[in-house]
Amino acid sequence: MTQLDAVMAKVRAENRAALIAYIPAGFPSQDGCAKAIKVLADAGVDAIEIGFPYSDPVMDGPVIQEAADISLKGGTQAADVFAALKVASDTGVAAVVMTYWNPIARYGVEKFAQSIADNGGSGVITPDLTIEESDEWIAATKKSGINPIYVVAPSTKDERLKGVTAKTGGFVYAASMMGVTGTRSTVASSASELVARVRTVTDLPISVGLGVSTREQAKSLAAYADGVIVGSAFIKLLLDAPSEQAGLDAISNLAKELALGVREGR
Amino acid sequence: MITEGHFGEYGGRFVPEALIGALEELEAAHYAAQKDPAFIAELAELHRTYTGRPSIITEAKRFAEHAGGARIFLKREDLNHTGSHKINNVLGQALLTKRMGKKRIIAETGAGQHGVASATAAALMGLDCVVYMGEEDTRRQALNVARMKLLGAQVVPVTSGSKTLKDAINEAMRDWVTNVADTHYMLGTVAGPHPFPTMVRDFHKIIGDEAREQMLALTGKLPDAVLACVGGGSNAIGIFNAFIPDADVRLIGLEAGGDGVETGRHAATITGGSPGVLHGTRSYVLQDKNGQTVESHSISAGLDYPGVGPEHAYLHDIGRAEYRAINDDAAMAAFELLCKTEGIIPAIETAHALAGALDIGKELGPHANLLINLSGRGDKDVQTAAEYFGIPL
Numbered sequence: 001m002t003q004l005d006a007v008m009a010k011v012r013a014e015n016r017a018a019l020i021a022y023i024p025a026g027f028p029s030q031d032g033c034a035k036a037i038k039v040l041a042d043a044g045v046d047a048i049e050i051g052f053p054y055s056d057p058v059m060d061g062p063v064i065q066e067a068a069d070i071s072l073k074g075g076t077q078a079a080d081v082f083a084a085l086k087v088a089s090d091t092g093v094a095a096v097v098m099t100y101w102n103p104i105a106r107y108g109v110e111k112f113a114q115s116i117a118d119n120g121g122s123g124v125i126t127p128d129l130t131i132e133e134s135d136e137w138i139a140a141t142k143k144s145g146i147n148p149i150y151v152v153a154p155s156t157k158d159e160r161l162k163g164v165t166a167k168t169g170g171f172v173y174a175a176s177m178m179g180v181t182g183t184r185s186t187v188a189s190s191a192s193e194l195v196a197r198v199r200t201v202t203d204l205p206i207s208v209g210l211g212v213s214t215r216e217q218a219k220s221l222a223a224y225a226d227g228v229i230v231g232s233a234f235i236k237l238l239l240d241a242p243s244e245q246a247g248l249d250a251i252s253n254l255a256k257e258l259a260l261g262v263r264e265g266r
Numbered sequence: 267m268i269t270e271g272h273f274g275e276y277g278g279r280f281v282p283e284a285l286i287g288a289l290e291e292l293e294a295a296h297y298a299a300q301k302d303p304a305f306i307a308e309l310a311e312l313h314r315t316y317t318g319r320p321s322i323i324t325e326a327k328r329f330a331e332h333a334g335g336a337r338i339f340l341k342r343e344d345l346n347h348t349g350s351h352k353i354n355n356v357l358g359q360a361l362l363t364k365r366m367g368k369k370r371i372i373a374e375t376g377a378g379q380h381g382v383a384s385a386t387a388a389a390l391m392g393l394d395c396v397v398y399m400g401e402e403d404t405r406r407q408a409l410n411v412a413r414m415k416l417l418g419a420q421v422v423p424v425t426s427g428s429k430t431l432k433d434a435i436n437e438a439m440r441d442w443v444t445n446v447a448d449t450h451y452m453l454g455t456v457a458g459p460h461p462f463p464t465m466v467r468d469f470h471k472i473i474g475d476e477a478r479e480q481m482l483a484l485t486g487k488l489p490d491a492v493l494a495c496v497g498g499g500s501n502a503i504g505i506f507n508a509f510i511p512d513a514d515v516r517l518i519g520l521e522a523g524g525d526g527v528e529t530g531r532h533a534a535t536i537t538g539g540s541p542g543v544l545h546g547t548r549s550y551v552l553q554d555k556n557g558q559t560v561e562s563h564s565i566s567a568g569l570d571y572p573g574v575g576p577e578h579a580y581l582h583d584i585g586r587a588e589y590r591a592i593n594d595d596a597a598m599a600a601f602e603l604l605c606k607t608e609g610i611i612p613a614i615e616t617a618h619a620l621a622g623a624l625d626i627g628k629e630l631g632p633h634a635n636l637l638i639n640l641s642g643r644g645d646k647d648v649q650t651a652a653e654y655f656g657i658p659l
Contacts, residue, residue: 055558056432056544058439059282065426077556101280102543106557128280128546153284155446160286178284179444 002147004094004122004170007046008205008226017222017262019044020207021255022098022231024051025084026076027067028238028247034087035248036238041091043252044259048088049125049229052081052099059100059127061182063232066239078107082119089120096149096170098125104137113140123147123170131167138167149173154190158197165202171227172198176210182232184211187221195224213254215261222265230258271460274583276576279459281439281546288446293461295362300468305361312357313472316390317347320476323484324640328607329620333627336634339489340610341477341505343641350613350642351473351501352383356452358469360387363450370394370445373452374438376403376431376497377568377615378410379642380454385419387452395419398437400430403567410646428561431497431571435545455498456575459546463575470504473639478508481637489637491516491626495618496589497533497569499578501641506587516588519578520622522564523591533562534591535574536582549576565594565650568615568642590625592618598654600624601644613642614650 011018021040027033037048053068053076060068081097088095097116104112104126116124123146129137131150141148147170152161155178165172176191177184191208198206207227212218218228234251241247271277271293279289299305313319321342330338343351356373363371371393375381381397388395397414401423404411414421427433435458442451456463456470474492481489492509494502496519509515524532532538535550542551544559552560552572562572581587592600597614600621605611612620619638627636644651652659 055427056436058436058545059443061440062426072558100543102551102553102559103557105543106553106555127282128543130279130281130283130286133278133280133548151283153282155284155287157287164283175282175284178446180440 002122002145002170003089004047004096004147007094008171011046012205012226015266017225017265018046018207018227019218019255019259019262020047020049020227020229021045021234022049022051022229023234024053024064024067024071025081026053026071026074027235028070028244029074030080032244033084036251037084037088038091039248039252040255041088041093043255045093045255047094047096049096049098050081050084050088052078052097052103054100054103057100059180061180061232063236063239064181067235078103082115085116085121086119094122096121096123096125098127101126101129109136110140110143113144113146116146117144121146123149125149125151125173127151131164134167151175152194152198154178154194158201161198162201165198165204168204171205171207172202173229174198174206174208174225176208179210181210183213183236187211187217191221192224215257218258218261219265222262228258228262271464273577273580276547276549276579277460277463278548279546280543280548281459282443284443285446289459289461291366292362295366296461296465299362299365309358309361317353317357318345319472321345323477323480326608329604330627332603333624335632336627336630336636338623338627338636338638339481339484340638340640341473343473343501343639344612344643348383348386349645350379350383351470351504352380352454353386354472354504355454355466355469355500356383356387359450359452360391360393363393364391366450368448368450370449371452372396372398372438372441372449373454374398374431374434375454376434376570377566377613378403378407378414378646379568381419381421382410382413382417384452384454385414385417388419389417396441397421398424398434400424400428400434402429403431406567406650407646430567432559439545455500456503456577457498457545457547457549457573463547463577466500467503467507467577470500471507473501473504474506474508477505477637485635488512488515490630490634491518492637493518493520493619493622493626494639495520495569495615495641496574496578497522497571497615498573499575501639503575503577505639510586517581517586518622518626519587519589520618521589521591522566522569522618523593524563526593527591531563532591533564533570533572535572536578536589537591541579544573547576549579550574565597565654566614566618568613569618590622592621596621601651602655611644612640613644614647616641
């Protein structure tokens with residue numbers, strides 16, 4: 001059982017949703033990322049996703065693309081990702097990595113999974129790894145005892161949902177809508193329909209991401225989802241802030257608001 | 267479920283789950299169409315009356331004098347409507363788009379040839395068309411931007427990353443993830459997730475099918491070597507495919523060596539890259555030790571891509587095809603030579619294959635017959651060539 005499994009069980013016992021925050025390693029700087037992780041954990045985030053930035057992020061909108069560019073220009077490598085993961089897990093929250101497949105394949109599949117475990121990580125979210133191409137990865141995650149977390153979308157057919165969730169551990173990542181990452185003013189109705197369909201095929205917790213940025217949205221998602229994932233909203237605050245401290249204050253305030261939201265949905 | 271779509275360890279699908287439904291739908295539509303006499307007849311009629319197929323073969327006698335005395339035959343895809351082989355693929359995909367009931371196509375383009383071809387097919391079949399093109403390429407290929415606009419397409423300059431073909435594909439994939447319900451992604455090369463490498467090859471294999479018969483009729487035998495330039499690799503697969511079972515026919519792909527593979531400023535993905543995943547497929551990739559894609563460099567916008575089709579990776583690994591890099595300067599010398607010896611202005615992409623033929627001809631000697639895919643015409647490259655040769659405009 002991973003720390004993530006424990007956190008998802010705990011929030012279920014508390015009859016609420018988990019708040020899951022995303023931040024890329026090396027953003028806004030190596031040091032700034034570590035500070036942001038601690039601020040988010042202090043503000044009540046239950047789990048943190050550390051992004052391993054990739055040069056060709058086809059699932060990401062302009063905000064996360066910009067953060068990834070900044071991080072890569074700063075020279076972020078796998079070692080920095082593992083260091084950030086360790087900072088996160090040391091705070092006591094569940095910590096996972098999110099990245100595209102090529103950086104994992106290049107690092108070495110088994111070695112990558114083991115490094116996640118060695119740094120206190122619970123799992124990895126792989127948005128462009130299909131289950132058909134996953135045999136080596138699934139074997140590696142089993143060996144290292146971490147959760148392979150797959151993304152499902154509103155267009156995923158029921159039969160395929162069964163196949164994907166059967167390979168998944170920790171939680172199922174449900175994309176709220178058809179599109180790339182980025183904040184939206186409303187959460188699409190496709191989110192609740194997708195979560196309902198996933199419920200019929202698995203008992204795993206289901207976390208919803210894509211487009212979430214406000215306490216109201218978190219509250220409405222928490223009514224039916226087990227986790228609420230927020231990424232671009234935090235990154236935008238850090239990008240727009242006049243100083244690093246102002247950025248950290250802003251994400252702290254947003255995380256506290258969202259932490260209230262995930263507790264008032266039911 | 268993927269039942270096909272791999273070439274040895276290469277190919278496959280590495281895409282967001284959101285796209286799987288559309289890829290499965292496309293795979294089914296393509297396989298059904300390939301067995302449907304009505305589809306086959308409709309595409310053949312379009313090729314006869316619109317593309318201008320079959321394309322002819324021209325023997326390049328004066329050019330061949332510079333290639334060690336070998337005979338050189340040019341498969342004239344440059345004479346197709348829109349000026350390159352790209353029309354073969356887009357007409358097939360546009361017919362599939364209509365069969366799937368979709369109304370909008372998106373496409374990426376580097377040199378603009380595929381963008382122009384896509385805009386052409388969209389105009390012909392009454393589809394909306396959006397073309398993503400790296401901002402750097404819209405500058406290098408301004409004439410083709412104007413052509414696409416005249417044909418009614420919307421051209422979106424892409425400002426992210428290296429501002430070239432790689433980033434145009436990223437942006438097209440983001441559009442597709444968002445609008446997949448009513449949109450078909452008309453990918454322009456034999457890369458990307460399954461079924462694209464197989465489907466795009468199937469639409470281009472007509473090049474090699476025709477050329478094989480034409481060579482037998484012209485010379486009474488198969489050529490000793492078949493040459494084509496390789497960026498993503500669609501024109502090369504198109505002409506190679508019919509000759510793959512002919513073990514005595516050498517298949518040679520010419521990649522863009524840019525300033526030289528040893529300088530790191532090149533686009534020779536097989537020659538200078540390593541296995542990895544890019545744009546939904548496993549193949550050779552130009553990448554650093556962290557798996558980040560490295561920017562490619564070539565004087566030719568159409569070859570300026572850090573990936574390559576997975577079937578080429580496979581043909582390379584099993585030794586059926588060989589791949590060499592041609593530097594910018596060698597390509598431009600061959601470009602000029604074809605202009606002045608044959609009265610044919612080739613695309614700069616194609617000039618890489620011509621430069622390869624000058625080397626291969628000398629290696630094989632005077633009794634060799636070389637078949638080159640003259641994949642595109644060079645009208646779009648006049649400005650680049652004028653700058654290169656110092657011709658005032």
